[in-house]
Amino acid sequence: MLDEKVEVALNEQINWEFYSGYMYLSMSAYCQSIGLAGCASWMMAQAQEEQVHAMRFYNYVISRGGRVVLPAIAEPPVAWDSVSDVFEKAYNHEQKVTSLINGLVELAIEEKDYATRNMLQWYVDEQVEEEETFSGVLDRLRLVGKDGSGLYMFDRDMASRVFSPPAAKQE
Numbered sequence: 711m712l713d714e715k716v717e718v719a720l721n722e723q724i725n726w727e728f729y730s731g732y733m734y735l736s737m738s739a740y741c742q743s744i745g746l747a748g749c750a751s752w753m754m755a756q757a758q759e760e761q762v763h764a765m766r767f768y769n770y771v772i773s774r775g776g777r778v779v780l781p782a783i784a785e786p787p788v789a790w791d792s793v794s795d796v797f798e799k800a801y802n803h804e805q806k807v808t809s810l811i812n813g814l815v816e817l818a819i820e821e822k823d824y825a826t827r828n829m830l831q832w833y834v835d836e837q838v839e840e841e842e843t844f845s846g847v848l849d850r851l852r853l854v855g856k857d858g859s860g861l862y863m864f865d866r867d868m869a870s871r872v873f874s875p876p877a878a879k880q881e
Contacts, residue, residue, distance in 0.1 A: 712823070716821055717777070720770070723767055724771070724780070727764035734756040735754070738750045748866050749865055755871045756800075762875065787799070793861070793865075800844055801844035808840075811834060814833075
């Protein structure tokens with residue numbers, strides 16, 4: 711059974727993960743609107759990945775006898791200054807999510823909830839990967855600068871990302 715404080719915090723994180731997906735979906739729509747279909751596709755895959763993250767938390771809360779509570783998801787922004795701004799804001803968002811995950815780890819340790827602490831290690835590792843990925847994209851965008859042909863090639867490369875849903879658990 712989940713500690714009440716842990717359950718509340720995990721429910722808040724579920725909302726953050728769904729918001730992340732919603733925000734990346736909005737970024738995808740923005741990229742599409744400015745003619746960057748590859749970046750739109752990349753952000754769509756990111757949105758799908760965030761939904762999986764939310765459902766991992768959802769399923770964990772239920773498996774521990776907790777109750778999932780789903781409040782409204784905040785409205786994400788709908789426009790940015792540039793594709794570089796999109797990825798900069800996404801990187802900043804991932805840094806915020808990292809701090810939230812770290813806070814959950816601290817709470818799990820404080821409450822001596824070792825099962826939750828164990829489960830959260832996957833998210834700690836995932837956030838390292840997320841920040842590294844967005845940082846790498848920003849590095850590539852800085853190299854491209856405002857060069858139209860460079861941006862064209864960058865966008866084409868971004869289209870190669872495909873979302874692969876995780877394999878179902880073997881029971």
